[in-house]
Amino acid sequence: MSGIEFILAGMLAAATPFLLAALGELVVERAGVLNLGLEGMMALGAAIGFIVVYEGGGHVAAFGAAGLAGVGLALVFGALAIGLQANQVAVGLAVGILGQGLSSLVGNSYESLTITGLPKLAFPVLSDLPVVGGLFTQDIIVWLSLIGTALIWAMFRYSRLGLILRAIGENPTAARAIGYRVTLLRLWAVVFGGAMAGFAGAYAATVYTPLWADGMIAGRGWIALALVVFGTWLTGRIFFGACLFGAVSLASLVAQTEGWPVPSQLLSSLPYIVAIVVLGIITSNKRLLKINGVASLGEPFGP
Amino acid sequence: MIRLVRRERASRKLAVAAPLLALFAAILSNLILFVAMGKDPAAVFYALLLEPFLTWSGFSEVLLKTGPLLLIAQGLAIGFRAKVFNIGAEGQFILGAIFASAIPVYFLQATGGWIWPAMLVMGGVGGALWAVVPAFWRVRLNANEILVTLMMSLIAVQLLNYLLLGPWKDPMGFNFPQSVMFQYDAMIPILLPGTRVNVSLLLALVAAFIAWIYMQRSFGGYQLLVGGLAPEAATYAGFSQSRAIWLSLLIGGFAAGLAGAAEVAGPIGQLQRSISTGYGYAAIIVAYLGGLHPVGIVASSLLMAALYIGGDNAMVSADLPVAAVRVFQGSLLVCYLAAITFVRYRLVRTKGATS
Incomplete structure (x- = not known):
């Protein structure tokens, strides 16, 4: 298998943890809330998901439990950042540190254990194509994530809920004046984001690399946060951004197996370097941010 | 219905008390967690919070x-x-x-x-x-x-x-x-x-x-x-x-x-x-x-x-995983951020108000 084929076949799976977490964060940020605790929520989801599969609960229960763990942390975040109107940056960091601590606490006795992932399902006909065939052979979660991406795109594009979410993020005072319950809706958005981060973690630890190692999320939550900015808060662009990062993380594997004369540590930091460079390119275009950005992002809102 | 109302000026007393309140809340919630994990709360408390101050070498x-x-x-x-x-x-x-x-x-x-x-x-x-x-x-x-x-x-x-x-x-x-x-x-x-x-x-x-x-x-x-x-x-x-x-x-x-x-x-x-x-x-x-x-x-x-x-001590004497210290640190900050809200705001009960 050539390097290109390898990257095409694995790109979507590698992108899925980024994609799930970033889609959740997209909904949260569209509603005007900045949740920096993503990394911790993913870590806890990963640990819980792994434990459930390892103890024989199966993948469905694992994703359920991981989602609930994410929701639990999201509720702590929501209680402080939305209920008590505390500084969202500080609360996000606090919940993130708490989540990472909890993940290594509950995963302590499962360190370095492995489980079996999920089988790949081939899309008929298309998966037999040369070169790009691998793209159409994916596990069920990848397929579901693609459907989820389309649903979130459609929600923001066509539904009333999408409009309401955008309204409370753009101008919460006006949204309240016309009768929307801003606080409650923001809390629901945060809960959704927590569940998605939990799923993202569960995918990373039970499907993509079915093993548990402390710190295995390795900054993917932060890259997901950056992806929302790269995608300028638009679903389609976030999807392409996630694919780009999936491909970049695989490219370092390809380079290692092909024996390129590059230190492996440089390849491991490639996703972060790419993230910093792309972030700079996108944000330096202030017009782009002004058109697509969320006006009240990160600002506490109360009566 | 309970609402947060901004104080006319930030409470100095609470600003000093907030970290102590947070410490107390964090200790309490973590001891409950440690009991749930089957650890002896007294031994953990002693090793984590007292022992570091009891000997000169510690x-x-x-x-x-x-x-x-x-x-x-x-x-x-x-x-x-x-x-x-x-x-x-x-x-x-x-x-x-x-x-x-x-x-x-x-x-x-x-x-x-x-x-x-x-x-x-x-x-x-x-x-x-x-x-x-x-x-x-x-x-x-x-x-x-x-x-x-x-x-x-x-x-x-x-x-x-x-x-x-x-x-x-x-x-x-x-x-x-x-x-x-x-x-x-x-x-x-x-x-x-x-x-x-x-x-x-x-x-x-x-x-x-x-x-x-x-x-x-x-x-x-x-x-x-x-x-x-x-x-x-x-x-x-x-x-x-x-x-x-x-x-x-x-x-x-x-x-x-x-x-x-x-x-x-x-x-x-x-x-x-x-x-x-x-x-x-x-x-x-x-x-x-x-x-x-x-x-x-x-x-x-x-x-x-x-x-x-204290975390190192508790690992040896109370068999507490090192990660517990990170959980404690995280919950300390969470509790503190909750506590300082009340430096600037106070809770007021309102009747029948809509939010």
Whole structure:
């Protein structure tokens, strides 16, 4: 298998943890809330998901439990950042540190254990194509994530809920004046984001690399946060951004197996370097941010 | 129906009580967690929170850990008050350690009293250089410094690994990922005889004093504060926002780099993978818990250092996983952020009001 084929076949799976977490964060940020605790929520989801599969609960229960763990942390975040109107940056960091601590606490006795992932399902006909065939052979979660991406795109594009979410993020005072319950809706958005981060973690630890190692999320939550900015808060662009990062993380594997004369540590930091460079390119275009950005992002809102 | 109502002025009493309340709430919730894990709560409480203060040797280790936390947190707090969120102190700490180590790694035969001070300067410069990228990105490219500083930390870890597995690996070190042991003159002199506490603790206290003068008594610090509290007023008054961002990040990077240098030139004595046990992240908690105030941070860094030592004790005596300390740290910050809400707001019961 050539390097290109390898990257095409694995790109979507590698992108899925980024994609799930970033889609959740997209909904949260569209509603005007900045949740920096993503990394911790993913870590806890990963640990819980792994434990459930390892103890024989199966993948469905694992994703359920991981989602609930994410929701639990999201509720702590929501209680402080939305209920008590505390500084969202500080609360996000606090919940993130708490989540990472909890993940290594509950995963302590499962360190370095492995489980079996999920089988790949081939899309008929298309998966037999040369070169790009691998793209159409994916596990069920990848397929579901693609459907989820389309649903979130459609929600923001066509539904009333999408409009309401955008309204409370753009101008919460006006949204309240016309009768929307801003606080409650923001809390629901945060809960959704927590569940998605939990799923993202569960995918990373039970499907993509079915093993548990402390710190295995390795900054993917932060890259997901950056992806929302790269995608300028638009679903389609976030999807392409996630694919780009999936491909970049695989490219370092390809380079290692092909024996390129590059230190492996440089390849491991490639996703972060790419993230910093792309972030700079996108944000330096202030017009782009002004058109697509969320006006009240990160600002506490109360009566 | 219960509502939050803004106080006419912030409650001073509560501002002082908030960290203590948070500590109490965190202890309570964590003891419940430890009981659920089947640990003996009394043994954990004793090992985690009392034992570090009971013996001189234990307390001297607390002082040893206080140094880096105090130094990093003072630097971060200056930025946080200016609303510049540098969360990459971990990476700046590592770069400080790397820059400082360059001297003994390349000049192992050198002797003289200049070596350890030069290492400290190198460390500070290294940390500040690592903060140049996020500062430039924020000022010139409008990129969020939270994300950039964090990513720079993840890159710093890889850079450290590269050096320790490659060019800086000790050739006589049985292939362990660590540098040579530094020469005697590369070590910071001991401050308290019979302990590992060195002169860098004094340095951290001096830094705390300078931070106090700067933030509470100088015009430069005032400009930073106004920039954080009321950006529009600061612009109107002609206080440069770019300058505030550069200053915040460079000060934070320099302080963290200094702490990294003091760690390799102090208790560790070589460059290795485990130079930082999460100091850069713990210092964020220290800064907030100290109310972002230079004096408060002295107290909170001592508390956080005690938690580190207590965590090691509890691992041995109460069979508590190391991760429990991180959970405790996280919940401490969560509880604190909940508690300080009531410095500015009070709860009021309203009848039939809609929210």
